[in-house]
Amino acid sequence: MFVIVTYDINEKRVNKVRKILKKYFTWVQNSVFEGEITLGKLEKCKRELLSVIEKDEDSVYFYEMEYKLVCNKKILGQEKNYDSVII
């Protein structure tokens, strides 16, 4: 599945959250990650996040789509080609 993650976290913990998300997704913009992921991995990622965030202060949004094509992503300005498999 294809997932977009955005987050708003207290400065004290934001780095921890960023580090976790970076293992699973590609970083596209400040506080925005996206990428293809399996259901199991996604669940694992959410669990890791739950152990770090304060539930009454922080928020992480997951926009989950079954296929990448459903997303129909359009870009104005710069596209940062982060998710290429060829470096």
Next chain:
Amino acid sequence: MQKSLYITSNGRLRRHENTLYFEMGDEKKAIDIENVEQIHIFGEVDLNTKALNYISQYGIVLHFYNYYGFYTGSFLPRKKNVSGDVVVRQALHYLDREKRIFLAYCFVESAVYHMMRNLRERKEAEDFLVAIENEWERGRFNISNITELMGLEGRIRNIYYQSFNQFLPEDFSMEKREKRPPTNPINALISFGNSLIYSHTLSQIYQTQLDPSISFLHEPSEKRFSLSLDISEIFKPLIVDTVIFKLLNNHQLKLEHFDEDLNYCYLNQEGKKIFLKEFQNKLETTVRHRQLNRNVSYKGFIRLECYKLIKHFIGDQVYSPLKAWW
């Protein structure tokens, strides 16, 4: 799907902030390590044990290639899927002459089937198709040992490569197949593609319980992971050759993408990138599987061949090699 990563640039692989980074000078690229299955390294890359330790935690296989794109070796993390039982049974199939020839024959049969499949769509290659068919029908029933089978396969492959001249652009004509070193662009492409498929197959075997060094068509004493060579036979015409045809006939790869010298010819970095991109696309292309009733990618088909072999070894189901039906 777990992805394969190809590194053609020079730089350093580094463990940083609990993920993997690839650094090229000032430029840094974070790699989402959880989604990586294998990394293919073509450039000049530094890495230390700290990175290797982290990579092996995730069971990621590293494949190294030399400057010319030839396979150098792999870093295989500690194997988690081991089964002595399967390995013993696999070895038994090698020791029994009849059983070994059966498996070797299966690999060749499938390879020949896919070669013919490639030519069938092309009018220009009709004569060659007939020639291959004749050779195959004549030879297939008179095989008494592996060497004869290899000989038959070699003859068929010769005719097959000859036919390339009929439908590929003139710039890329080929007199004969040459390896080590390849002397013209088309030979270079075939060599490069074959070493890629070889390591991809090895990655898939690594995920299963099979022992990559016990093989049937090739001799296991070749000091290589020869089972991967066996299984690659099936996929060379199916994946590598179709990628080559597409890139050349659409003029995506041109002569300028090759470095040529007096007695060798290799893809340059730009060319490698183009080839890798198309190759990766091909591997991710999916086909509806009739028995499994789901979509399976070409990469998935390599894994399925391994599972079919295991089933064959433990006496569950007789192995029947892949024959593309689509």
